Amino acid sequence: MRVAIIGAGISGLSLAYYLQKLGVPYDLFEAGAQVGGNIRTVKMHEYLLELGPNSLQCTPELDELVRELKLERDVIHASPENDHRFVLRDGIYKRLPSSPFALLSSNFFSWKTKYRILQEKNVPPADIDYETVAQFFERRFGQEVAQYTVNPFLTGLYAGDQQRQLIKKVLPGLKELEMRYGSVLKGLTLQNRGFNRQKSFSFAKGMRTLPNAIADKLVSLHMEHRVEMITRSQGRYIVSCASSGDYDTEEYDLLVLALPAHQAAELLHYTFPGLSAALQNINYPPLAVVHSVYNRKEVTGQLKGFGALHPQTEAAFASGSVWSSSVFDGRCRPHEVLFTTFVGGSQAPKNALTERTKLMERVHTELAALHMISAEKPNFQYAHLWKHSLPQYDMYIEDAHQMAKSLEPEGLFIAANWQSGVSVARCLRYAKELAHKINLKRPENLNR
Numbered sequence: 507m508r509v510a511i512i513g514a515g516i517s518g519l520s521l522a523y524y525l526q527k528l529g530v531p532y533d534l535f536e537a538g539a540q541v542g543g544n545i546r547t548v549k550m551h552e553y554l555l556e557l558g559p560n561s562l563q564c565t566p567e568l569d570e571l572v573r574e575l576k577l578e579r580d581v582i583h584a585s586p587e588n589d590h591r592f593v594l595r596d597g598i599y600k601r602l603p604s605s606p607f608a609l610l611s612s613n614f615f616s617w618k619t620k621y622r623i624l625q626e627k628n629v630p631p632a633d634i635d636y637e638t639v640a641q642f643f644e645r646r647f648g649q650e651v652a653q654y655t656v657n658p659f660l661t662g663l664y665a666g667d668q669q670r671q672l673i674k675k676v677l678p679g680l681k682e683l684e685m686r687y688g689s690v691l692k693g694l695t696l697q698n699r700g701f702n703r704q705k706s707f708s709f710a711k712g713m714r715t716l717p718n719a720i721a722d723k724l725v726s727l728h729m730e731h732r733v734e735m736i737t738r739s740q741g742r743y744i745v746s747c748a749s750s751g752d753y754d755t756e757e758y759d760l761l762v763l764a765l766p767a768h769q770a771a772e773l774l775h776y777t778f779p780g781l782s783a784a785l786q787n788i789n790y791p792p793l794a795v796v797h798s799v800y801n802r803k804e805v806t807g808q809l810k811g812f813g814a815l816h817p818q819t820e821a822a823f824a825s826g827s828v829w830s831s832s833v834f835d836g837r838c839r840p841h842e843v844l845f846t847t848f849v850g851g852s853q854a855p856k857n858a859l860t861e862r863t864k865l866m867e868r869v870h871t872e873l874a875a876l877h878m879i880s881a882e883k884p885n886f887q888y889a890h891l892w893k894h895s896l897p898q899y900d901m902y903i904e905d906a907h908q909m910a911k912s913l914e915p916e917g918l919f920i921a922a923n924w925q926s927g928v929s930v931a932r933c934l935r936y937a938k939e940l941a942h943k944i945n946l947k948r949p950e951n952l953n954r
C-alpha cells in the first residue's frame with residue numbers, strides 16, 4: 507500500500523513522520539524549496555522574526571516529538587513572569603485575569619458581569635446547531651465577556667470573527683461541558699480542569715527548528731515537487747508533479763491532502779468537483795504581520811507580559827501584538843524591544859491590505875501611543891502579508907468537512923489546518939491519529 511501526501515507544512519510533515527515510524531510507505535511532495543508552510547522564521551540583521559506562529563502550546567504529542575527529535579536543548583520556554591495577556595479597554599491596556607478568583611477580585615469586569623458569571627450554572631443548556639461563538643458566550647456569560655475576552659481571543663488565535671465562527675467547531679470542549687453538566691463552569695470544576703493555560707515555548711533559533719528537524723528524519727520527502735494534477739484510474743490515484751522542468755507521474759493507493767483548502771480545491775477540480783466547490787467556499791482572510799524594533803529606553807510602557815489583544819469594539823488599527831522580546835530571549839539586541847503586530851483577519855480584512863509603507867507607519871503610530879514610545883520611527887521594521895491567512899471555522903466549512911469524511915472510503919484523506927484545527931499542536935495530534943488510521947488499512951492489518 508502506497509500513500510501520497512501533498513504539502514510539507516507541519517500537517518504533512520508530521521503525518522509522514524508518524525507513517526514512517528509505523529513502517530507505512532509514503533511519498534511527501536512539497537512545492538516550495540523549504541518545508542514548514544505557515545511556520546516561517548526569518549533572520550534579518552540581528553533580528554529573529556516569526557512571520558507565522560510565534561509560540562507552541564505544550565501538549566503530550568509535542569513533548570514526545572521534541573524528545574524523539576532530540577530538540578530538548580533547543581527549546582526555550584516563555585518566561586513565566588511575562589505570561590500575562592493584556593486587553594485594550596477604553597484605550598488603555600488592562601491585564602486579563604488568569605483565574606476565576608483573580609477575575610472576581612479584579613476590576614476587569616463590571617459587578618453586573620461578575621454576578622452574571624456566577625449565575626452561569628443556572629443558565630439552561632441549549633443545543634443550537636449553528637450557534638456562533640458570540641451567541642454562545644452572550645447566552646451563558648453576557649455581552650461583556652464575549653466582547654472583551656472571547657472576541658480578542660478568537661482574533662488572536664484564528665484571525666477570526668466570533669460573530670461567524672461556530673462554537674461546536676472552534677471550542678467543542680466548552681459546548682460538550684454545557685451539554686453534559688448543564689454549565690461550563692460546573693463542568694470545568696467537576697473535571698478539575700480549572701482555567702490553567704498550557705505553557706508556551708519556542709526554539710532558540712525560532713519556530714522553523716521543528717519542521718526542519720522532522721524533515722531531516724524523512725526518507726521520502728520530495729522538495730520542489732509541485733503536484734499539478736490528480737486523476738483516478740481503477741481505484742488508484744495518479745499524482746502528476748512538476749519538478750525542474752520535468753513531469754513525473756506516480757500511482758498511489760491512498761491520497762492525503764495536507765495543503766490549504768483553496769489549493770486543494772484546484773487539484774480536486776476534475777476528480778472530486780463537489781468537494782472542490784465546498785473547499786473554495788472556505789474563507790481565509792488576509793492578515794499582515796509587522797515587526798517593529800525600538801530602543802528599550804525609548805519605550806515608557808512596561809512590556810511585562812506575553813502581549814496585548816484589541817477587541818473589535820475598541821476600533822484599533824491592529825488586532826494586537828506579541829511582545830516578542832519579553833516572551834523569548836534572542837529576538838533582538840539586548841538594548842532593544844521587538845513587537846510582532848497583527849493587522850487584519852476576519853474582523854478588519856481591509857486593514858491588512860493597506861499599502862505597505864502606510865501599514866508600517868500606522869502600526870508605529872499605534873504602538874507609540876499605546877506604549878508611550880518617544881522614538882520618531884522604529885530602528886527596524888518589516889511587514890509580511892498573508893493573503894490567505896487561516897481557515898475560518900464558520901458555517902461554510904461544515905460542507906467541506908462532511909464531504910471530505912464521505913470520501914475516506916475512496917482512499918482520500920485530509921491532514922490540514924482546515925480539518926484538524928489551526929494550532930500547530932492540533933495539526934500534530936490530528937496527523938498522529940490519521941497515521942494510525944491509515945496503518946490499519948494495510949492489507950496485513952485488515953484482519954486484525
Ligand SMILES: Cc1cc2nc3c(=O)[nH]c(=O)nc-3n(C[C@H](O)[C@H](O)[C@H](O)COP(=O)(O)OP(=O)(O)OC[C@H]3O[C@@H](n4cnc5c(N)ncnc54)[C@H](O)[C@@H]3O)c2cc1C
Nearest residue numbers: 513515516517537543544558559560733922923928929930
Ligand atoms: C500569522 C500566523 C500566526 C500563527 N500563529 C500561531 C501560533 O502562535 N501558534 C500556533 O500553534 N499556530 C499558529 N498559527 C497556525 C499554524 O501555523 C498553521 O495552522 C499551521 O502551521 C498549518 O499547517 P498545515 O501543514 O496544515 O498547512 P500549511 O502550513 O499551509 O502547509 C501547506 C504546505 O503545502 C504546500 N503546497 C501547497 N500546494 C502544493 C502543491 N500543489 N504541491 C505540493 N505542495 C504544495 C505549501 O508550500 C506548504 O508548505 C499561525 C498561522 C499564521 C498564518
